[in-house]
Amino acid sequence: MSPVGTGRRKPAAPAEPQPAAVQEPEAEKDAGWVGGWSTGAQANSAALLRWLVWGLIALGPLLGALAYLSVPTTSAAPAPKAAPTAPTASGGQGAAGFAVLFVAAYLSAGDGDEAKLAAYYPPAANLQLEGVSGQHRGEQLTVVRLRQTDTAVWSVTVAARVIGAQPSATPSAQPGVSPSPEADPVRYFQVPVATAPGAGGATAYTALAMPAEVAGPERAKSPELVYGAMRPALPSDPHTQAVTSFLTAYLTRAGAELDRYLAPGTRLAAPSPAPYSGIAVDQLAVEGETGGEPVVSVPGDGTTLRLLVTLRATGQDGVRLPLTYALTLKARAGRWEIASLDGAPAVTSPTPAPSASGSPGPATTPTA
Structure with missing residues (x-):
């Protein structure tokens, strides 16, 4: 019997699988564009960037030279010589105290005391002192003048009442009367003292010479006071x-x-x-x-x-x-x-001399 007669249909052969359709992005549909830029534009941009970089490289030295020349130049002038420093309270006070000690040792020194003076003035070790040590001494030592002669040098004048010195006799106007000596005269000694930085930030001192005896300070004339007579x-x-x-x-x-x-x-x-x-x-x-x-x-x-x-x-x-x-x-x-x-008696102020413009003069008549 024929299969047709049975009324059944022969099953069809299975169809070959087809590749799934891939949805092409909208941006890729327009050939030649990526990310919104055309390949031509990209090429132009890259070329422009390269030329810009090369231009900057070429102009670099020129720009650097212009920047250097635009800065104001300063002349390398030598620094001015530093003036001597103003007197300081600490340096002057220390030099004054050092000078007082030196004069005290100097006045009482005698034979064999060279080392004592060398502590203040080193060359004194080579001196040959005379007299008895301690025969004379200074009392009431005080500084009466202090001035700075150089950056690190002070001149100190010390007054001392010298005890034990043989006073000079004062001639007497009356014959046969022995002169009466002046007792314990006050004498003045000038000492040059140099200063230098010492250990631990302290100041070191040394005398530049032996003391020099000088005249006492001049007595000032008393100024006129505002008061009437006593x-x-x-x-x-x-x-x-x-x-x-x-x-x-x-x-x-x-x-x-x-x-x-x-x-x-x-x-x-x-x-x-x-x-x-x-x-x-x-x-x-x-x-x-x-x-x-x-x-x-x-x-x-x-x-x-x-x-x-x-x-x-x-x-x-x-x-x-x-x-x-x-x-x-x-x-x-x-x-x-x-x-x-009041701390002191009041003195009269000096009367200033009248100026030429302020002094009254003869009356004048203006001319036409």
């Missing part, structure tokens, strides 16, 4: 009353009730313990007095007046000691109060 301190004078009350509290009561004699706003501390048992004001020199009758009336409130007071203060041993005070008084409520205890 006159007796009258008990009825308001000036005398004010200063006596104040100085009594100041010197004998250790400041007790001191404020009652002071002007408002004035603050003073009295010596403590009280050094004296009593005082007596002897004389006054009042500003503005010309030698006539003293003015004993008290002016209006707020008026100030300067005066100089000499007194004798009696110590605890009964010995009277002369003292002088410069005071400024201020008037208030019909009496004088102490406005200040």
Whole structure:
């Protein structure tokens, strides 16, 4: 029997698998573009970048030279020579103390003391000193002049009262009378002291020569003071009353009730313990007095007046000691109060010479 007759259909052969369709990206559909840039544009950009880099490389030296030339040049001038440094308190103080010690050793030195002086001035070890060691000595040594002669050199003048020296005799005008020697004269010695940095940041000192004896300092002429002539301190004078009350509290009561004699706003501390048992004001020199009758009336409130007071203060041993005070008084409520205890007497200011433009001249008539 034929298969057709059966009515069944022969199964078909399985179909060959087909590759899945790949969806092409939209960006790749337009051939020649990647990432939004064409291959031609990429090539142009790369070429431009290469030329730019080569251009910068070629221009580098030129740009560097221009930058160097644009900076202002400074001349290599030699540094100015440093001036000697100003005197310092530490260096001068140390040099002064070193000189005082050197002069003290120098005045008492004698035969065999060369090593003592060599500690200050090394070449002194080669000296041959004479006299007995310790025969002379210096007392009350003090520095009377200190000046800097170079960057690290100080000139120190030391005053000393020399004890044990044979004083020079003063000739006597009367025949047959032995001269009376001057006792313990004060002498002056100039010492050059060099300084240098020492160990641990300290300063080292050495003398550049042996001491040189020099003349004492010249005495200055006393300047003119603002006060009038000294006159007796009258008990009825308001000036005398004010200063006596104040100085009594100041010197004998250790400041007790001191404020009652002071002007408002004035603050003073009295010596403590009280050094004296009593005082007596002897004389006054009042500003503005010309030698006539003293003015004993008290002016209006707020008026100030300067005066100089000499007194004798009696110590605890009964010995009277002369003292002088410069005071400024201020008037208030019909009496004088102490406005200040001045550090020094007040001096008159020199009157300036009138200038040519400021001095009055003869009247002139302007011309046309």
